[in-house]
Amino acid sequence: MGKYDLTFKSLAESDPQAMVTLFGGLNQEEILILEPLQRELNLSVKAMDHVYLVATAKAKWIEHYEAELYGHNLRDRLPDYSMGSCLKYKLPIRCTVVWMSKRAAPKTFPTQIDVDFWALQVTLHVRHVKVWELPAAELLRSDRPSLWPWVGAATGTEADVFAAGMRIHN
Numbered sequence: 001m002g003k004y005d006l007t008f009k010s011l012a013e014s015d016p017q018a019m020v021t022l023f024g025g026l027n028q029e030e031i032l033i034l035e036p037l038q039r040e041l042n043l044s045v046k047a048m049d050h051v052y053l054v055a056t057a058k059a060k061w062i063e064h065y066e067a068e069l070y071g072h073n074l075r076d077r078l079p080d081y082s083m084g085s086c087l088k089y090k091l092p093i094r095c096t097v098v099w100m101s102k103r104a105a106p107k108t109f110p111t112q113i114d115v116d117f118w119a120l121q122v123t124l125h126v127r128h129v130k131v132w133e134l135p136a137a138e139l140l141r142s143d144r145p146s147l148w149p150w151v152g153a154a155t156g157t158e159a160d161v162f163a164a165g166m167r168i169h170n
Contacts, residue, residue, distance in 0.1 A: 048081045053089070062086075062093040069104040071097075079115045079124050096127040100153070105130065136160040140167075 136156020151164035
């Protein structure tokens with residue numbers, strides 16, 4: 001820490017009201033509560049479903065997939081996850097909600113979530129993938145066995161599901 005940093009912190013700790021009045025432009029009479037908060041950021045632990053670093057010749061970003069049935073608190077969680085990831089990795093993020101069940105998924109869900117904290121505004125663009133709309137035939141054409149289990153939830157026939165099951169079993 002430099003001498004200016006130490007001086008600033010010392011003055012701020014000794015008289016918070018003077019700091020808020022001087023730098024915040026607030027009138028002392030209008031302040032109802034003023035209490036110092038912890039300066040160290042220890043954010044709560046949140047576990048995202050799946051997050052990957054992706055790099056191409058043109059760009060580098062974070063790819064985040066959140067698997068959902070009902071979307072409970074999703075509008076609150078997605079911006080938290082995205083802001084936390086951006087702060088941690090210093091990279092842009094692409095957020096995709098993977099809806100797992102047609103019966104349980106909400107009829108509509110926004111493709112954009114706006115969070116407004118006065119001077120900080122965050123807009124999160126959300127992609128949506130509905131597992132039941134994936135084409136089973138395309139998954140079966142893949143040479144990646146890890147895609148075949150998805151055939152049962154995708155749009156296809158009983159024959160597609162049987163074919164996937166035979167491939168997985170062998």
